[in-house]
Amino acid sequence: MTEKTELQLLPPSLLARLERMELVSRKVFRGRLKGERRSKRKGQSVEFADFRNYVPGDDLRFVDWNLYARLDKLFLKLFLEEEDLHVYFLIDASPSMDFGEPTKFFAAKQVAAALGFVGMCRGDRVRLEFLGQENKTSPVLRGRSQLWRMLEFVETVQPNQVFRLTDAVKRFCLRNTGRGIVVLLSDLMDKTGYEPALRMLLGQQMDVFVLQILSPEEMQPDLSGDLKLVDCEDHDETEISVTSAVLKKYQQTLAAFVDQARRFCAQRGMVHLLARSDHGAEVIVGQYLRERGLVR
């Protein structure tokens, strides 16, 4: 079961590629590159690392005044910044994700597992959380040996919970106050709106990536005739006579919807990415996310 899942979700060839990647936070620097660049913020778990000479323009707050008193020279205290990174993957487990071939849910799980594996390999603290009526959270995973635990956890969840995205994100935020990278994997098809949820994540000062996953059936619907469309979540019925004009209009609406999400994110410093569920993790991670700067 586990092996099968691994093969399905993360084939060995993909794992090999993922091992060479690392997650990048635009807000949080990793400590291994100490002294090369300066952090905009001080690390919280401060670990002293070294001293260096003061050069004009350095922040005076980091001058070691004791040494100045003793040696009459200005030295700067260098701290070892926090090396590990909190990476959260929020996966939408609503029934609407269970559409497409492969399903959007599968694609979301695959991308989350792949990115999680990248983080785990680099010693980041990875946590997966399935959004639902009750959020289902994995333990913190760290180190590549935890891969099996992650995959096992992923398999236990089914996309069958009807919930509001805002409520689920709120639950996440209440529990996780720490900073880090948040990757939200969802189709954003919430009739109450996805904007409050994203604002809440921003309020946590997290580096937010929104991966909007849509199935090919949603992007190019293959419908015709007089139909009664039934919503799989709230069973809302919409009668429609599908004509070429209606299809055209649908495409316009979809494009406007995606564009609106992209603009909403861009204006607030979030990264939005649209992915098709049939593209696979290799393309999404290796190509799209790399271009958008989440991995390198």
Added chain:
Amino acid sequence: MSWIPTLGWAGWLAIALVPPLIIMLYFLKLRRQPVEVPSTYLWRRTIEDLHVNSIWQRLRKNLLLLLQLVAVAAMILALLRPGIRGSESLGDRRILLIDNSCSMQATDVESSRLARAKKEALELIDGMETNDAVMVIAFSDRADIRQGFTSDKRRLRAAIQGIEPTFRTTDLNEALRAASGLANPGRTSQMEDLNDIQVAEALPATLYIFSDGGFPPPQIDLGNLTATYVPIGSPDAHNVGIVAFTVERNAENETQVAAFAQVQNFGTEAADAGLSLYLDDELIDARQVQIDAESASGVEFEIQNLETGRLRLELEYDDALAADNIAYAGLDPPKQLEVVLVTEGNAALEAALSTSRVTELAAVRVARPSELETPEFGQLLRSGTVDLFIFDGCAPAVAPEANTLYIDALPPGDQWGAGEPSGPLFIIDVNRSHPLMQYVDLGTVRIVEGRALQMPGGGTELARTDAGILMAVAPRDAYLDAVIAMPLIRRTEEGAVPNTDWPIKRGFPVFFFNALQVLGGATATAASKSVQPGNPVPLAVTTRYESVEVLRPDGGAERLERGNSPQFIYSQTDLPGFYQVTGGEGRLLQLFAVNLFSDRESNIRPAPELQIGAETVEGKVNQKELVRVEYWRWLLIVALIVLGIEWYAYNRRIAL
């Protein structure tokens, strides 16, 4: 617009249920197929946008329904057979009489009056009911049934379109007789005779006469026929035509010829026309004539030194009818007769046959009675190459193949008889009406001795004495035998002594000249015959021709065989112009002309009404009223097109 419902009330009830049924089916059809989608979120937004144009949306939604209803409406309308219809209802049987006489060639309407008449007749055919029977008769001076009663519109159209114009005159009688043959059967059953069954039932019919009315009122009772007269032609059509053209030789000078023409103006304005006279296609004279409105003017031409030839008179005037603007007249060629005189010697007779007029007319050969027995003469008798044999005091054993004149002898056979000679004789009666006796005065002739004739049946008495018939003529097969039952010279022992003083009278050479003309076949009329188109022409051709060839104006030729009849009769005179009759060796035997020369045909103003028997038929100008223009085909086509669009729309889900 009128309607002919084609269904009964039950049918209409069923039809009326169709549109509600379609609407019901349409709603039934709209039971939508449920499809589960991840979210109706985007679809709702899409539809909300579209609902802005909700009227169009609704229309688009119902496009198929609308198209189906339109198609059904068009079909229902087609079932009602809408059409524009005349005020009077048409008879079940219709007879179309279409005038194709010469006056219908007038071009005052469209291409010609005949074309207009055909067009109107075709419109009538188009408008007829499916079960109507129509008969088509073309008429000029004779009737031609082009199509018997049928309801096959295609055949009727072909029959009408096949009517060609002619140059003939017009006579409605024959056409009416043909038409009324059906409507008014002549035979009636007799009450007392059980075997006499009425052969035909009287069937009333409507008669449509497409004509300009240029014919004498037909004397016929219409009976069951209802006549409708459709006048063809413009009431202010004008025409100037030649109504007569004759040629006559001057009696004193044979080579001088006078040509007379009469030109009539049938219009309401005075006309100034030019007349050109052509001799054998060469212009020899021209005149300008002024003709007052509705009057005629005579023109005379004098031509010198003309023995034979073809004269053509052309009227140069632009009018509606061209056929009467050319007239033809011919001068017959002089004839050379072959005459054989068999005599022992008769100075008086030979003198009478050697006058200048006779030598112009005939070549006279003299033979002796002894030659009668020779085979050569026998062959000559049978050859038919001789126009006239004159036997003086002798007779052949077998009657020759020619006309004969016997003097003091009887034709062979026992048909003729004569009494014993007696005398003196006195002429008591002369048949002056016979062409042989024209200008022959026998009143003062003294006769020493003569016989009384018994002539065969059919013979004509020419002169009678106190003793009986002295001269007579009688037919023999195709020939004529004339007999004079007295000798001109009595041969006595003292020699030849005159038996009568006739040879010294003026009437003697005149009689022999008449004999050459009548018996020899040389009728010395100056001008050749002229007949109206379509009329038969008897050809005065000498008996020795067994067959002749007639060359028509259009260049065609026709060979005529004599058969058993004494005369050739030529009847294919449809075209105006010259007809040349030639013998076997190409010699021109006779020339005759065919001319219209009919003031009825030339007067092309259409008659406002017709007088048929005792009935007056008013012209009905607005023929269109009779025609029913049907629209049901168009409605069906619309229905088919709409159905096609509906089908396309259903398959393509196109948005209009």
